Amino acid sequence: MTEADGERGVGLPGTISQMLIVAKYELLNLRRSRRFNLVLAMVISTSAVLTVVVGYYRPHSFLSSPLAFYGNWSGLSMLLILTFVGVFLGGDSISSEFQSRTGYSMIGNPMSRAALYAGKFLAAFTASVLALLAFEIIEGANGLFYFGGRVPIQFFISSGLSIVAMLSILGIAFFLSSLLKNGSLSMLIETILLLLVFNLMAQVIEGLTRTQPWYDLSYALQLLSAVLTPSWMSLASPSVFEGLAVMIGYFVACGIAGLVIFQRSELA
Amino acid sequence: MTIDGLSLLQMSSKYIQGVFLLCAVPSLEAVSLSKRYGTLVALASLNLKLQGSKCVGFLGPNGAGKTTTLKIFSDMIRASEGEAYINGVEIKANKRLALASCGVLVETPEIYPALTAREALSMFAEIKGVPKGKRSERVNEVVAEVRMEDWIDGKVGKFSKGMKQRINIAAALIGDPEILILDEPTSGLDPRGMAEVREILKSLKRRNKLIFMSSHLLNEVTDICDEVALINKGRLLLYDSVMNVVTRNADAEVEFEVQFSRPVDKSAISSALAPIKSVRSIKEIDSRTLSISFSGGNSAQEAIVSELASMNIGLLNFRASNSTITALEDVYLSLIKEVT
Numbered sequence: 001m002t003e004a005d006g007e008r009g010v011g012l013p014g015t016i017s018q019m020l021i022v023a024k025y026e027l028l029n030l031r032r033s034r035r036f037n038l039v040l041a042m043v044i045s046t047s048a049v050l051t052v053v054v055g056y057y058r059p060h061s062f063l064s065s066p067l068a069f070y071g072n073w074s075g076l077s078m079l080l081i082l083t084f085v086g087v088f089l090g091g092d093s094i095s096s097e098f099q100s101r102t103g104y105s106m107i108g109n110p111m112s113r114a115a116l117y118a119g120k121f122l123a124a125f126t127a128s129v130l131a132l133l134a135f136e137i138i139e140g141a142n143g144l145f146y147f148g149g150r151v152p153i154q155f156f157i158s159s160g161l162s163i164v165a166m167l168s169i170l171g172i173a174f175f176l177s178s179l180l181k182n183g184s185l186s187m188l189i190e191t192i193l194l195l196l197v198f199n200l201m202a203q204v205i206e207g208l209t210r211t212q213p214w215y216d217l218s219y220a221l222q223l224l225s226a227v228l229t230p231s232w233m234s235l236a237s238p239s240v241f242e243g244l245a246v247m248i249g250y251f252v253a254c255g256i257a258g259l260v261i262f263q264r265s266e267l268a
Numbered sequence: 269m270t271i272d273g274l275s276l277l278q279m280s281s282k283y284i285q286g287v288f289l290l291c292a293v294p295s296l297e298a299v300s301l302s303k304r305y306g307t308l309v310a311l312a313s314l315n316l317k318l319q320g321s322k323c324v325g326f327l328g329p330n331g332a333g334k335t336t337t338l339k340i341f342s343d344m345i346r347a348s349e350g351e352a353y354i355n356g357v358e359i360k361a362n363k364r365l366a367l368a369s370c371g372v373l374v375e376t377p378e379i380y381p382a383l384t385a386r387e388a389l390s391m392f393a394e395i396k397g398v399p400k401g402k403r404s405e406r407v408n409e410v411v412a413e414v415r416m417e418d419w420i421d422g423k424v425g426k427f428s429k430g431m432k433q434r435i436n437i438a439a440a441l442i443g444d445p446e447i448l449i450l451d452e453p454t455s456g457l458d459p460r461g462m463a464e465v466r467e468i469l470k471s472l473k474r475r476n477k478l479i480f481m482s483s484h485l486l487n488e489v490t491d492i493c494d495e496v497a498l499i500n501k502g503r504l505l506l507y508d509s510v511m512n513v514v515t516r517n518a519d520a521e522v523e524f525e526v527q528f529s530r531p532v533d534k535s536a537i538s539s540a541l542a543p544i545k546s547v548r549s550i551k552e553i554d555s556r557t558l559s560i561s562f563s564g565g566n567s568a569q570e571a572i573v574s575e576l577a578s579m580n581i582g583l584l585n586f587r588a589s590n591s592t593i594t595a596l597e598d599v600y601l602s603l604i605k606e607v608t
Contacts, residue, residue, distance in 0.1 A: 011397040012368050018395055025383060025391040032382035101378040105439060108342035108372030108449075109395050110364045267344035268305070 018111045022119025023126070030089065030127045039088045043131050046077055047138035054142065066147040070155045071228030073139050078162060078224050083194045085131045086169035090124035091190050092183030094174055094262055099183050103267050113263045121174055121255070128166050136162075154227050161224050161243065168217060168247040169194065171254035178261040194218075214238065220246035294355060294369070294446040294478040295319040296341065301350035303336050303502075310336045312502035313350065318480055318495075323473045325489035325510070326482040328499040329604060334482040335375065337499070338451045341480075342372040354447060368396075371440030374451040376433060381425025385416060385435050388424055389442055396443035410438040413468060429456040437465065441472075448472065450481040454488060466492055486596050490514075490588050496596070498603055505603045514595035515565040521548055522588065522595055523561045524569070529582035531555035540579055544571050 013021065030036050050073060054062050062072050094117065097103035106116055136159050143151060173190050180186040198218035205213040213219050223243030238246070296318045303311040311333045318324050326334050339345045340352050343363050352359045357366040379388045389407045398406050411420050414434040419427065424435060433456045440448060453469070454462040469479060469492050483489050489496055489510065496513055498506040506513065514522055534552045541547045546564030553559055562568050576583045 011399070012364060013394070013397050015364075021391065021394045025380065025387065028387065029380035029382040101376070102380060104344070104375055104377030105379050105392075105436065107344050108367065108370075108374060109392065110367035110370070111395050112364060113343075264346075266346065267339065 012110055015112055015115045018115040019119040019122065022106075022111075022116055023122035026120050026123035027126055030123055035088055036127055036131075039085055039127075039131050040134060042084060043081060043135045044138070046081065047135055050077070051138065051142055054146075063146060066143065066150045067152045067154060067228060067230060069143055069146060070139065070152060070158070071225065073142070074155075074158055074162075074228055075225035077135075078158075079221055080195075081132070081135055082162060082165055082169055082221075082224075083191065085128045086166060086173050087187050087190050087194070089127045089131070090121075090170040090173035090177070091187035092177055093120045093124050094177035094258065095181050095183045095186050096177075098181045098265070098267065107267060114259060117174070117178075117259050117262050121170065124170055124173075125167065128170065129163060132162060132166060152228075157240075158224055158227050161227065161240075161247075164244060164247045164251075165221055165224060168220075168250040168254075171251035171258070172217075175254035175258035175261070178258040178265065181265070212238075214242055215246060215249075217246065217250050220250075292355070293320045295353070296447060296449075296478065296480055297353040297356075298337065298340075299351045299353070301337065301340060301352055302348050303333075303340065303345065304348045309502050311340075311347075314499070314502065314504055316497055316504055316507060318478060318497075321473070321476040321478055322494040323469065323479040323481065323492050325493035325496045326480060326499065327484075327486070327489060327496055327600060328482075330484075331501075332499045333502040334499060335451055336502075338372075338374050338449050338480070338482060341449055342370075342374055343367070344374060369443075369446040371443060371445035371448045372450075373436050373440045373453055374449070376429070376456055377436055378432070379424045379435060379439070382423060384421050384423055385411065385427075385438075386420045388435065389438055392439045392442045398443060406442060406444070410441045413441060414438045415464060430458055430461050433457055434461070434465075437468065446477055448477060448479045448481070450479065452482055452484065454483075454485070462488075486600065490596055498600060500604050506599075509566065510596065511566045511569065513599050515563060521561050521563045523559055524572075525553070525585075525587055526558045526560055526576065526583070527585040528556045528558075529584050532558070532581050534558060537576070537579070537581075540575055541572060544568065544575065547572065 053059075054073075059072075062069050092099070097106065097116075107113065140151070140155075143155070172193065173186070176186040176190050176193075177183070180189070194217070198216055202213045202216040202219045205211070205216070220238055220243045223238050223240065226238070226243075227240070296316075298314045298316045301311055301314040302309070310331075314333070314337060326337070328334050336345065340347050341354065341359060343359055346360065354366040354370055359366045380391075383391070386407055389410065390403060393403045393406055408417075408420075411417055414437050416431065416434050416438065419431060424432065427435065433453075437453060440450070450469075454465050457465060466488065469481070472479060473492070473494075479492075481493070493510055495507065495509050497504060498513075511522075532555070534550060537558065538550050541550065541560070544562070546562045546568040548561040548563065550561075551559040560572060562572060573583075573586055576586075
């Protein structure tokens with residue numbers, strides 16, 4: 001390589017900068033898409049239904065204490081919200097590069113595939129957190145209406161954990177999306193996996209071996225509602241450490257596996 | 269000793285850098301490049317070196333390996349064996365540096381549909397490191413080049429196939445690349461769009477760029493390209509100048525249409541060209557246009573143009589007529605047939 005060849009690369013942003021550029025424009029694209037509006041509408045309507053039901057029926061299970069309120073509100077819908085937000089906003093992120101042919105305009109640039117993958121992940125994560133935030137804001141506003149400023153610390157812990165859970169769900173989404181190259185199929189499989197397979201697997205393993213499947217994601221996700229119970233500190237499982245470790249483990253393992261697959265994928 | 273704050277050493281270093289840049293001609297090189305899909309051989313040990321500012325047409329029938337080659341050069345697929353170098357940098361070893369001075373348009377890509385043309389081009393400009401202060405100006409320049417000024421703030425997802433292809437061409441040009449890798453760039457365009465893209469490519473050729481473009485259209489290749497590489501069944505059959513290809517048989521005759529700005533005297537021109545033995549015939553199409561048939565390739569063409577220019581009779585244009593395209597087509601078909 002001559003010095004002139006080196007000069008040719010001068011001015012090219014670094015991989016991190018290119019990842020942020022991809023994330024910025026991908027987020028802009030996502031924010032304007034019908035899909036993001038649909039996800040937001042779904043989150044808001046779920047929250048609206050809960051607001052009306054709690055306001056009209058005044059259920060004792062909700063209104064007995066601030067912790068009961070937040071525990072029931074999140075416990076009822078958080079896993080569904082997380083799953084649908086993750087699947088809709090990240091479920092076909094990588095497969096769409098092949099299926100919608102956007103990869104043909106992105107991959108031929110002087111940019112590593114890792115920057116493209118990570119940029120898309122960051123955009124999907126940001127959009128998902130925005131949707132989650134909408135859910136948490138409506139929940140918080142209802143809590144303020146019924147209990148004033150008495151917001152239990154567990155609400156904030158659960159909110160923080162839901163963001164980590166979103167990372168793990170998107171990690172799985174990106175892995176399947178890299179693997180399958182078909183958007184609808186990867187979204188369908190991810191939904192089935194998160195809502196059915198993980199739960200079923202946890203129950204079967206627990207039933208057969210009489211041991212708690214700490215490595216199962218659905219088991220770790222129980223932490224989100226578990227922390228919103230009065231005895232959460234003394235709960236045997238999952239502990240906050242276990243739950244966090246498993247969620248982060250899924251995020252890292254699936255994220256890396258998805259990236260390796262994407263780097264080897266061909267736009268044939 | 270310093271001059272303008274620069275020491276002699278710094279000045280020498282800058283001078284050497286400058287010399288290197290001047291000497292660095294754009295290049296693309298395939299070394300024993302192969303690609304297999306199971307038992308199917310898409311590319312079989314392709315060796316091809318393109319160097320300097322020119323336009324090289326990549327011709328071949330469907331499934332010949334054209335797009336496969338271009339995809340390997342743009343990191344869309346990986347070679348089973350061999351190496352692909354851009355400006356001396358192997359694409360697998362350092363993709364970022366290899367593609368740093370490259371504009372790529374392979375097949376018919378889609379751009380994120382909710383972005384406007386301006387936003388999409390800004391994204392590519394940022395990725396390619398166009399300085400912030402020049403980005404907006406550069407976007408406007410390339411949009412003007414592909415004649416999409418009226419739609420610059422329209423969403424790409426709403427564009428027709430032809431409009432998308434123009435934006436794709438603009439995206440390939442945004443970093444002012446030294447090398448352009450284009451896979452059937454006029455695909456999807458209407459006849460006017462095709463003509464406009466060809467004009468763009470011709471103007472790029474004049475701006476010291478290496479253009480490597482695949483095409484099915486022989487007239488496009490004869491119109492734009494200086495050289496042609498012919499491939500079939502993954503093997504390179506021929507790489508030569510267009511003129512040498514069409515005159516590769518000693519007797520091969522080509523026909524050029526010559527236009528003048530004012531009426532000309534055919535007999536005077538016939539007399540002037542008489543010493544050039546390879547001129548076979550001169551026909552008058554109208555008072556300002558002649559058709560000259562000759563053999564002998566580039567040297568004969570050079571002699572004829574030189575003679576006509578020296579006559580100072582308003583020589584405007586000297587271009588291949590349909591018979592040149594036919595000659596290329598004959599060579600193309602005979603080589604493809606030989607391999608089949």
